[in-house]
Amino acid sequence: MNTGKTSEDIVTKYFTRQGKEAFLHRVTDQAEVRGMNPGKRILVRKQPSDNILTWRGVTYWLEVKSSAALHSFPFGNMTDVQRSTAVRVGAAGGKYIFALHRLTSDQWYWVEGKDLFRLSGGKDSCRWDALTPYKWNPYK
DSSP: OOOSHHHHEEEHHHHHTTTEEEEEOOOHHHHHHHHHSTTTOOOOOSOOOSSSEEEETTTEEEEEEEEOSSEEEEGGGOOOOHHHHHHHHHHTTOOEEEEEEETTTTTEEEEEHHHHHHHHTSEEEGGGGGGGGGGTTTTO
């Protein structure tokens, strides 16, 4: 089962290697709080992204997503809050990034939310081949 944890760890390690050029802050989410408080019912508001990143002088909302889908990245992998925040941040002139990990080929994409939604042509997914210009390598 794909929990996304492995992909998140790859991104965390990448930005750790960037040293002073990057500061990655992990936002506390429901899974983390539940893990710290097993058996307790605790309400945690849905977060707009998993990370806030400042890298080379630019601050981003950063959401890491992974998918084993063969032909396209399904937007069902995002929460409604993540989708709406990506749109609102882009409209306000900010940067909301999806670091997408295509598990079947171990290919990564670094794409702004506004571009991801534009490339989808109004569909609930975006073809992987449409993301070719956004390829990114977090292993270097």
